[in-house]
Each structure stands twice: as C-alpha cells, then as structure tokens.
Amino acid sequence: MSSFELYETKTRYYLVGSNRSRQRFRVLQIHRTNPQDLVVIEDDVVYTEHEKNKLLKMIEDGNLSVGGLNLVPMQIYGIVGFIRFTEGWYMIFITKRKQVALLGGHYIYHIDETRLVPVGNHVKIDRNSDEARYITTFQNIDLTKNFYFSYTYDITNTLQVNMTQPPLERKGAENDPSIGDYHPAEHNDMFVWNHYLLKSGFKDLTSRSGWILPLIYGFVDQAKISVFGRNIIITLIARRSRHFAGARFLKRGVNDKGFVANDVETEQIVAEMTTTSFHSTDQLFGNPRYTSYVQHRGSIPLIWSQDTTNMSPKPPIELNVVDPFFSAAALHFENLFERYGTPCIVLNLIKQKEKTERESILGKEFAEAIDYLNQFLPQAKRIKYIAWDMSRASKSHDQDVIGYLEKVAREIMEETGLFHSDHCRNRHPSDRRMYLRQKGVLRTNCIDCLDRTNAAQFLMGKCALGNQLYALGVIASPNVDFDSDVVNIFTEMYHDHGDTIALQYGGSHLVNTMETYRKINQWTSHPRDMIESIRRFYANAFSDADKQDAINLFLGNFVTKDGQPLLWELNSDYHLHNQDPRVKPVRRDYRNWCSKNVLNAKKEEMDPKLFDIPLACRVPALDPDESDPFQGYWVEYYTHHQLTSLDQLFAFNMNGTLKYRPPKLASHTRDGKTE
Secondary structure, three states: OOEEEEEEOOOEEEEEEEOOOOOOEEEEEEEOOOOOOOOEEEOOOOEOHHHHHHHHHHHHHHOHHHOOOEEEEEEEOEEEEEEEOOOOEEEEEEEEEEEEEEEOOEEEEEEEEEEEEEOOOOOOOOOOOHHHHHHHHHOOOOOOOOEEEOOOOOOOOOHHHHHHOOOEEOOOOOOOOOOOOEEOOOOOHHHOOOHHHHHOOOOOOOOOOOOOOOOEEEEEEEEEEEEOOEEEEEEEEEEEOOOOOOOOOOOOOEOOOOOEOOOEEEEEEEEEOOOOOOOOOOOOOOOOOEEEEEEEEOOOOOOEEEOOOOOOOOOOEEEOOOOOOOHHHHHHHHHHHHHHOOOEEEEEOOOOOOOOOOHHHHHHHHHHHHHHHHOOOOHHHOOEEEEOOHHHHHHOOOOOHHHHHHHHHHHHHHHHOOEEOOOOOOOOOOOOOOOOOOOOEEEEEOOOOOHHHHHHHHHHHHHHHHHHHHHOOOOOOOOOOOOOHHHHHHHHHHHHHHHHHHHHHHOOOOOOOHHHHHOOOHHHHHHHHHHHHHHHHHHHHHOHHHHHHHHHHHOOOOOOOOOOOOHHHOOOOHHHHOOOOOOOOOOOOOOOOOOHHHHOOOOOOOOHHHHHOOHHHHOOOOOOOOOOOOOHHHHHHHOOOOOOOHHHOHHHHOOEHHHHOOOOOOOEOOOOOEO
C-alpha cells in the first residue's frame, strides 16, 4: 500500500490503504476511547473500490447519531508508528515524500513532511505541561532529515542479502506452491529506526503486513555516469544502527550488549541499466548487471568515555571498565561475523604516539583485545588488525596517505571480494567476473569515526568502484583515475555521505575532507576546517543533551511510566542502554566467546530455492499484486494508468556526470546567427 485516507468517528479512526492503481483496499481500525491502551485492528479482507465505499457508507450510517464519518483532510503515504507520553496515544504519518533513488525498478523515498495526530479526542495541551515538553522533545528528531523508506524494496538489508536469501512462504504454500505469496528475508531489525513506534501498534513486525513500513536513518544518494556509452548507476546507502545510538560525547565505545556507538553500514551499488528490473524473464534475480560492496564503521569496542564538564574541545579519554576477557568486544565481533562472515579486517586510524597519552590509551587496549580474542579463533577466521596513525602521516612530508590507503584497499578487496549478481553464467578462471559474493567486511574507525574514517572509506570505495566496473565488463582493468568524471562525482557522493553522518553524530560537517588529505585547495580548506571544528564544539557543548533525550524517546529506550522520573530528570541514561544490573547476566565462556554456528555458517552463492519458484511468480502479471515485492515495483515504476513525461521521470533527472561535460558548441543558423 502506498497511499492512505484517514476517516474518523467519535469512537474510532479508520485508515484506508490502497495500492498505486487503487484497485485493492484494506482497512485499519484504531480505537479512540481508552487513552491508556492502544487498540489497533487489522482487517484481513482485501476490498475492491466498490466494496470499500459500501463499507464506509455502512460505518457512516451506523454513526449518524454521534456525528457520522468524516474524512480527515490529509494526504498520507505511510505510517511511521504510534507513541504515548503521559496523556494519550498519537499516530505519526508521512504526509510528503520525495524519490531519491531507484534500484531494480524499486523506488527509495525520502520523508519530506510528517504529522503527529492524537488518537483520542482533541484536547488543547498546556504549553507548560509535561505532555507538551515530551512532544517537543520527540519532535527534536526531525523525520524530514535523512529518513528513508521503500514500499517494495527491503532497504534495511544489503543487496547481497536481498538477492541471495531464499523467499519466505506463507501458510498453505507447502502443499500448493501456487497459493502462497513469496517474500524475501526478514527486515534487518538493527536498522529499523521506527521499530519501537511500529511495535506499539503491530504485535508481529515480521508478518509482512502492508501497514508496516520500516524506516532507515542515514544517507541515500544516487548518480548516473556514462562510461564509453554505457549507462552506469551508482547508489550509496548508509544505514545507522538504532542500538546504542546517540550524540558524539554522550555515546562512546561499546555497551555491555556489544553494540557500539556511531555504528553505520555503508553500501555502494553499481549497476548497468541495460535492464531496469532485478529479475529476468525466466528467473528471479536473473539480471547479471548488479554489484555491491559493503563497509562498516563504528566506535572502538571498549567501554570508554570523555568528560565534557571542563568545556575542553578535546576532553581526556578514560577507560571506564578494564575487562581482562573483553566480553563486550567479543559480543561485538561475534555480531560482525554473523552479519558479514569472515574475514573481519579492522583498520584503526587513531594516533599511536602522543606526548600526552589520549587516543593512544585506546590504541594499546584495542590491540590487546584483538590479540586476546584471536587466541581462541581458528587461524583462518582470526580478526586482521591494521593500526596506522593517519593524523601523523597526513602532517608528514615523506608519507603518502592516499598511496598507503589505496594499497591497503587493494589487499582488502582481494580478501573480501564483492557481490556480483552474475550467478547464472559459466565461469572460466580467466573470466573478469571473478566475484560472486562478498565474504567478510572492513571495519574502519578513528576516535569519532567521522573525518579520518570517511576518507579511508572513500578510498576503499574507490577501489571497490574500479573492481565493480571491471566485473561488469565496462573497463579493461580494475583501476579508476582520481581526476576522472566518474571519481569526481563519486567523491562528491562520499563527501555528502560523510557530512551527513558527521551532522547526525557530531553536530557539524566533516572537519577534514578529502581535499585536506590530498593537500589541495589548502587556502580555502583550512578556514573551513576551523569553522566546522567550532560548530562541532558548540553542538557538543549545548545541544547534544537535548538530542540524546529525543533519540532515547524516539527509539523507546525511555518509556514514560506513572510514578517514575521524567526523562529530563534523569542524571544519566546509562541504564537505558545497558543491561539491568538487577538481572543476573548470562555468563559466557571466556575462551569459546564466538559461537561455532556463527563461525562455520556456510554462505551459499545463490540459494537453490530461488529457482523453485513458480514461473507465475517470476514474471509480472497483467494485474500484479503491488504488495508483493517481486512484482509491486512493476506498477510503481511504469505507472500504466498515468500519463507521464521524461521531464517528470526520476531516472531522467538523476544527478550524473553530464555536468562535467563542456557546453555544446554554438550552432550557426542560416541567418549567420548563433543559437
């Protein structure tokens, strides 16, 4: 469902959802009489337009004595979720959206406007009340900045997961394959930022209900490039974890559940747009022209913090807990193995030598943690640790920062490979399509995982871009030059990516950009770097506390309860992000810290169940079910019932390398004038 109408009676709301062609309708009931309990009822019946109108007429007739049925004047594109503060429940709706990317015919949207609607009867709220303050705090999370969703593509998972995992079958499909609808793997719960808001209204978030619309928080950008006449689309997606999320100085290191601060998964997808769809005419995911590469950034997985009370721009670093068994780091790396497989390569860019020890305190402890954890892993599965003082190297005249990181990137690419959907062709050892699946991940960090980390991730991404274009057969070698149109626009994308992540976590744009590390435009970059440093310091000192409160409220880390302190009365939010000390924790094995099931998980190149799907599910039908992610894109992208023009088509207007081309030479008219 992609468009909704909200109707209200005195006792209930009725949310009517429809598909893009407005041929199928469903109804959601929200009861309004009890301010304490939220009652949401999903009607399983799929209505035609005539049946829907008949149902609404019947509801209107039944409520004539109490005001009838009224349409709430509002265009709705999705439900963000439900929340309660102190007095009653609220619904959050998406009221404006914008297309920002196109993957396999599936649109990805950015939220441009939302609306908070009270479920109960409308009552004026006192501006000085706790309820008003909670609403203001909640709305400090600006849903119109960097929140994204898609109706038919699972944006919470990587392309590799979406194209290789077996579909889930509905009940009844075991006996008759033609009955059940097929759906891809479940959403990645880690990146669903409205998880708590949805869970309040929908008990089963894995049900693939058409009402459940997961949002990711991070960054999405897309550009088209022309390489020797071939149309290539580059997509950059950053997904921020909802676990242990917060502002820079308030969320550092790792919590005791193994989740690190500023945990961001960055995926770059490079595809040739000869065919739009992921699917070919004979099989699901049969389009061989899609590639992707995934990287990870996150805070150093030790329990550490910085005291900001002295207003220093660089507060001292303190190790709060020295654990000889590194239990929190063990949980973190086990999670990385589970998500990405092995090898896990750690690129640690913090300072190694300092006159006054600060970053180096963490460097020594992190190296000890890796050494300890590696003792108990098989040789082939051990964490690869690379420590390099990037700050010292960038200030040195005899070290080449770019050259070193490019060398490291090439070595990492050989170990991890990348994902390429060209799974159905016979391969020869000399075939350039050498990669099937990315195995393992590069984990990059500095202190904040912002400036140095983004530069290193860009150079890894540049190396991956060359290999992706090479795998697609677009270029003759897996190398792309720095000052080419392709890398220029790729640099812009990564710079925007870094700025966005820095604003979300640190409160300012990147302080040090690729221009800083390449040592170009230094007259203009130094003043800019100073200004961004001041902005970051101001944000950390004066606005981060409010930002943290808003995040804790939005994610459900803090839930209002009668008789408990209010959110702004808490001295610390430590207990909101760590295990309850009153609950005895499960004691883990200090030696066998990683589950054998995680280490020995076999990642199939392509699940054979994908090929057992009936042909009717593979080829778009004349009247496809738009709730089916394998077919719904067909109607959304091609809009059969709507007159469109190229000027309105997202793919036509997409940003690209055309802006780097010189303007056309003026042509002469027959009158001798130019035009």
